[in-house]
Structures are given as C-alpha cells and as structure tokens.
Amino acid sequence: MVRATLLGSLLLAVTACGGGGSDSGAASGGKDAEGAKNASPQAVVTIAPKDGADRVATTGALKVAAAKGKLTEVSVEDAKGHEVEGKITGGGTGWKPSVHLATHTRYTVRAVAKDAGGRSTTQKSSFTTLTPKATFTGNFTPEDGTKVGVGMPFSVNFTRGITHPEDVEKAITIKTEPAVEVRGHWFGNDRLDFRPEEYWKPGTKVSVTLNLDGVEGRPGVYGKQAKKVDFTIGRSQISTVDVKTQKMTVRRDGKVIKTIPVTTGKSGYDTWNGQMVITERLSVTRMNGETVGYGGEYDIKDVPHAMRLTTSGTFIHGNYWGGGTFGNYASSHGCVGLRDVKGGYDGSVSAAWFFNRSMVGDVVVVKHSHDKTVAPDNGLNGWNMSWKEWTA
Structure with missing residues (x-):
C-alpha cells in the first residue's frame, strides 16, 4: 500500500513536471506567432491621381509610391484589359509608366507593397484621362499590308505642326525582321521619315506601331491614332539614269536586266541629280x-x-511624242522619258516594260546632270543625306 502510494506520487510528480513545462512553452510560442501574424502591415501605398479623378493628364500625372515597405506589384489597365507598361523604381519605392496614357480612357490601378515582415498592403484606384479639344493625326506611307521597294522609307505627315517632336517620335516604334537599326528624321515640324542606314534588305518585314493617342504634340493638341502598320520589302530594283549617255541601266538584285534609251531634261530644265524613290504609279495621267x-x-x-x-x-x-530623242539627246522639261505609244497599249515598248516591272519604293538614280542634287524632302528622297546628317 505504501509502495503503491509512493509510486503514484512519483508518477504524478514526473507527469506534472514534464507536462507543465511543455504546455507553458507551447502557449507562449503560439501567442507570439499569432501576434506577429495578425499585426497590421506597415507598408503604405500612395496612388496619384486620387480615386475617381477625371480629366487627368496623359503624361506626368500617374504615379505610385510606397513608404515603410517596397512595391512588389503594380498593374494599370484600361476597360478592355490592355495593360500600361511601366517599371518599379528606387528599389521598390516608386513606379512610373513607360508610355503615355490614351485620352478619354478609364484606367484601374492595383498596387501591392510588402513591409519588412513580409506583410502585404494592397491599394486600388480608378481615374479617367482628359478629352482633348484639339487633335492631330499622321498621314503615313506605305500602307498596311503592302510590298514596296528597297528605297521606301516610312513617312508620316502630321496634320498639325509639332512642337514636342521628341514625344511624338518616341510614340512611333519600328521593329524589323531581320533586325536592323531604323532612325527617324524630321523635315520641318510636320513630317517625320524613318529609314535604315542603307537600302532595306529584300524580304525584310517591317512592323510599325503608331501609339499617338494621348501624345501632346503641341500645347493642348493631342494625337488620336493607335494603329499598327505592317509592310514587306520586295526584291531590289535600282535603275541608274546617265544623263551623258541618255541611257538607263536597270539592276534587279544587283544584276543588269535591261538598258533603256531615255530622254532627260533639256538645258534650263535639267533633271535633278541624286537618288529618287518611286512614290506613285499611274497608268495614265x-x-x-x-x-x-x-x-x-x-x-x-x-x-x-x-x-x-x-x-x-x-x-x-x-x-509618245519624242520621236528620235531617246538615247540621243535631252528634250524634256525635267522628267525622264521612255519610248511609248499614244494610249500606252503596246506592252513591248520601253515605258510599258519598265512600268510593269516597277513598284512603289524602287529607286531611280540620276547622275551627270547639270542640275543640283534633289532636296531630301522633295519626295521620299532622304537617301541623299548621309547617315550622320540623318541622325544628327
């Protein structure tokens, strides 16, 4: 009896000692973990413009910032789900868009930041951009889906004079396959042409994105185009007119395929020298x-x-009125004439042969004329500028 009672007391003591220490430790650790988990996040996210704002500027107004934490995610979308590109800056303290916003568009912003303890703060906001009172567009060539010659630049003529050329040029992006550097050049304040350093490589695929909607081209005047244009470069055809010999040599992909007698501008009406790009083809005019x-x-x-x-x-x-001038002497008022027949019905004559084998974007080079070199903005003739001049 005494032994049983003593054994029971020992068991009770051991159980009480071991069990009591374990429960106390578990209770204390659980409270600390639960307290840390349930603590309020410290990160603060600020979005500008404020929620519900309207008539918001398309550049400079959208900003996201984080204090007492770092941004981990920022998304800005329009009503159609198109996302605005941007990047987190300052080691997570800010975010800014990489592009301008479109006009008259509602955007939704969602930003997430985490504090030092890994706790997240999420903030949402919506706003609507301004509706401009004045707009501009860009009339461009070549058209979407066309095939053009190796000399064809991508040229945009704006309907209003541009006083913020850097912003407008940044809104036009050009990608090519195979890749080649393409640079823009302004002629005055209303025309912007793009080309590579040398003629395009035959077969090149060119993709142009006109993201002009929302660009402030001049104070209070905004672009309204958002368009993609794709065109392809065809075979190479470069024809050289020698005023001295009154002959034109046609080269296709570097090989001479025909030499044609021509008549160029007579004295006082001399044909321009230089590289000229075919921009329009008319069966009769x-x-x-x-x-x-x-x-x-x-x-x-x-x-x-x-x-x-x-x-x-x-x-x-x-x-069809030149008689025996072709290949012999200059007789035109500045154009390059090729033998033809009235009505242009004979496909075997030189003019028809050349017309039927030419496309917009082909290059015609004139040399040995008494006139000066054609101005680069007289037509799509920027090839008469050096690359250094073009990119200056």
Missing part, C-alpha cells in the same frame, strides 16, 4: 506645265506609264 511653274509650255492629257519621283513634279514616264 495629265501633265500640265501650269502645275509646276511652266505655264503654257505644255498640257498633255494622256501621259502613259507615269511614276512620280518628286513632290515638285518629276516623273519617269512614257513619251
């Missing part, structure tokens, strides 16, 4: 001296196989 400052000197209503080389009126075209 009217040519009137009145339109180019040669009033009353000619008015031909049915010029066949005409292809424009300059804005000022230089063409390479069919000529």
Whole structure:
C-alpha cells in the first residue's frame, strides 16, 4: 500500500513536471506567432491621381509610391484589359509608366507593397484621362499590308505642326525582321521619315506601331491614332539614269536586266541629280506645265506609264511624242522619258516594260546632270543625306 502510494506520487510528480513545462512553452510560442501574424502591415501605398479623378493628364500625372515597405506589384489597365507598361523604381519605392496614357480612357490601378515582415498592403484606384479639344493625326506611307521597294522609307505627315517632336517620335516604334537599326528624321515640324542606314534588305518585314493617342504634340493638341502598320520589302530594283549617255541601266538584285534609251531634261530644265524613290504609279495621267511653274509650255492629257519621283513634279514616264530623242539627246522639261505609244497599249515598248516591272519604293538614280542634287524632302528622297546628317 505504501509502495503503491509512493509510486503514484512519483508518477504524478514526473507527469506534472514534464507536462507543465511543455504546455507553458507551447502557449507562449503560439501567442507570439499569432501576434506577429495578425499585426497590421506597415507598408503604405500612395496612388496619384486620387480615386475617381477625371480629366487627368496623359503624361506626368500617374504615379505610385510606397513608404515603410517596397512595391512588389503594380498593374494599370484600361476597360478592355490592355495593360500600361511601366517599371518599379528606387528599389521598390516608386513606379512610373513607360508610355503615355490614351485620352478619354478609364484606367484601374492595383498596387501591392510588402513591409519588412513580409506583410502585404494592397491599394486600388480608378481615374479617367482628359478629352482633348484639339487633335492631330499622321498621314503615313506605305500602307498596311503592302510590298514596296528597297528605297521606301516610312513617312508620316502630321496634320498639325509639332512642337514636342521628341514625344511624338518616341510614340512611333519600328521593329524589323531581320533586325536592323531604323532612325527617324524630321523635315520641318510636320513630317517625320524613318529609314535604315542603307537600302532595306529584300524580304525584310517591317512592323510599325503608331501609339499617338494621348501624345501632346503641341500645347493642348493631342494625337488620336493607335494603329499598327505592317509592310514587306520586295526584291531590289535600282535603275541608274546617265544623263551623258541618255541611257538607263536597270539592276534587279544587283544584276543588269535591261538598258533603256531615255530622254532627260533639256538645258534650263535639267533633271535633278541624286537618288529618287518611286512614290506613285499611274497608268495614265495629265501633265500640265501650269502645275509646276511652266505655264503654257505644255498640257498633255494622256501621259502613259507615269511614276512620280518628286513632290515638285518629276516623273519617269512614257513619251509618245519624242520621236528620235531617246538615247540621243535631252528634250524634256525635267522628267525622264521612255519610248511609248499614244494610249500606252503596246506592252513591248520601253515605258510599258519598265512600268510593269516597277513598284512603289524602287529607286531611280540620276547622275551627270547639270542640275543640283534633289532636296531630301522633295519626295521620299532622304537617301541623299548621309547617315550622320540623318541622325544628327
């Protein structure tokens, strides 16, 4: 009896000692962990503009910041789910968009920051951008889905003079396959052309993104285009007109495929020297001296196989009135003439042959003329500038 009672007392003591220490420790650790878990996050997220704001500027207004923590996630989307690109800066203390916002658009912002303890703070906000009173667009060439020659730049003519050219140029991105550096050059304040250093490589695929919607091109005047344009570079065709010999040599992919007798601008009406890009092809057109400052000197209503080389009126075209001038002497008012027939029905004549084998973007080079080199903005003729001049 005494032994049993003593054994029971020992067991009780051991159990009480071991059990009591374990319970106490578990209770204390559980409270600490639970307290840390349930503590309020310390990170503070601030979004500008404030929730519900409207008439928000498309640049400079959107900002996200974090205090007492670091941003881990920021998303900005429009109503269609299109996300605005941006990046976290300052080691997680801020975020800013990489591009401008579109006009008259509602955006939703969601930002997440974590404090030193790993606890997250999430903030959401929505706002609407301004609706501009004045806008501009860019009229561009070449068109989407076209195939063009190796000399064709991507050219944009704006409907308003641009006073913030850096912002506008940044909003136009060009990607190519295979990759090649493409740079823009401004002609005045309303035209921006893009080209590589050398003629395009045949077969190059060019993709242009015009993200002009929301760009402030001049004070209070915003772009309204958001468009993608894809075009392809065809085979290489470069034709060289030698004024001395009155002959044109046509090279396709570097090989001579034909030499054609021509007639160029006579004395006082000399044809421009330089590299000129075909920008327009017309099966038949009217040519009137009145339109180019040669009033009353000619008015031909049915010029066949005409292809424009300059804005000022230089063409390479069919000529059915030239008689024996082709390959012998200069007789035109500045254009390059090729033998043709009235009505342009004969596909075997030089003008028809050349017209049928040419495309917009092909290059015609004129050399040995007494005139000066064509201005780079007279047509799409920026190839007459060095790369250093183009990128200056």
